[in-house]
C-alpha cells in the first residue's frame with residue numbers, strides 16, 4: 001500500500017465525519033503534514049448551502065487547530081469513495097496555504113485505471129490570484 005493509498009483510505013474513513021450525512025453531497029478530505037501527521041474532516045453542511053464548509057477547507061482548519069501549517073499532500077473523496085479534484089474555491093485556499101508555507105502541496109488524484117498519483121497545486125492553479 002502506497003502512502004497515497006493510505007491517504008485515500010483515511011479520507012474514505014472520514015466520510016463518516018460529515019455532520020449531516022442525509023443532506024447534500026458527501027465529501028471528505030485528509031491532509032498530510034510535513035511532520036507526518038494526518039488530519040481529516042467531512043464536509044460541514046449548512047442548510048443555507050452557501051455556508052457549507054468544503055471538506056478540504058475543514059481538513060486544513062483541523063490541521064491548523066493542531067498548529068500544523070505545513071501540509072505536503074491532500075486527498076479528497078466523494079461518496080463513491082474515489083478521489084475527487086478540489087473545486088475552484090478549494091484550489092484557491094490550498095494555493096494560498098501553499099504560498100504561505102512554501103510547500104507545493106500534492107493533490108491525490110486517480111487516473112481512469114484508479115491508480116493514484118499526485119498533481120501539485122501549482123499545476124492546478126497555473127494563474128493564481130492575487
Ligand SMILES: [Zn+2]
Nearest residue numbers: 054086087090
Ligand atoms: Zn471545494
